[in-house]
Amino acid sequence: MPSRKSGLAVVAVVAAFALAGCGTTEDDLFSNLNGTGSGDAEGADAPTPALNTPKGDAPPNYFDNNRVRQPGEMGPEDEKKARRKAVEVDRVLSELRLAGKVGPGDVRPALEQLAGSAHVAVGNRLVGVGTRKAEGSDFGIWIGTSACVTGAVSKDRVWATANGHYLETGCMPPAPAH
Known part of the structure; x- marks a missing residue:
């Protein structure tokens, strides 16, 4: 029967991996929720960015949401x-x-x-x-x-x-x- 100490150690390791994302950043974890992230699957075509996407710091989807203003x-x-x-x-x-x-x-x-x-x-x-x-x-x-x-x-x-x-x-x- 596993000890209480080893059970806590397993929970701690699992939690650490979950929080750390196994080496992926938060952006990577959620990048494909709306189908815009690049897939890791071989042969997956990465979407091409919009030609008029501004460079610099802007909130996500700012350009798409303000397209009528351009x-x-x-x-x-x-x-x-x-x-x-x-x-x-x-x-x-x-x-x-x-x-x-x-x-x-x-x-x-x-x-x-x-x-x-x-x-x-x-x-x-x-x-x-x-x-x-x-x-x-x-x-x-x-x-x-x-x-x-x-x-x-x-x-x-x-x-x-x-x-x-x-x-x-x-x-x-x-x-x-x-």
Whole structure:
């Protein structure tokens, strides 16, 4: 009959292995719960990371959960047009800003004239979690089939950037979330 002392020793060894994970880290233990970890089985294909996955320190699945907040890819021709248009937009809106005209009623006509037949969206500039109005306007101009000029104008500055379409909101950046 085993002694009480040897029974405790067995329990202690088993507990130590369980807590230590037999040489695996906590990340390794739980890495494949959602099917994203690499398998140890021979011939298992490791998933390829998303092309736009940001480098650096971020919470797990941050990029996936915020995908709708990232602009899409631009086609080469659309990108060239959008970059040129962003410079023009910056110039026109800088003139309006210096004249103190930064509201949607002043910005929309200037952008529509500059954009020609392209679709233009202009709204109140929102701050915080997208519920508090600030002085100025947000805007988005569709360029070709894949690009936008997106930005804002306030009494202090002008932003105009060439980027791809947002997944859910087109050329207007999505409102901030929690």
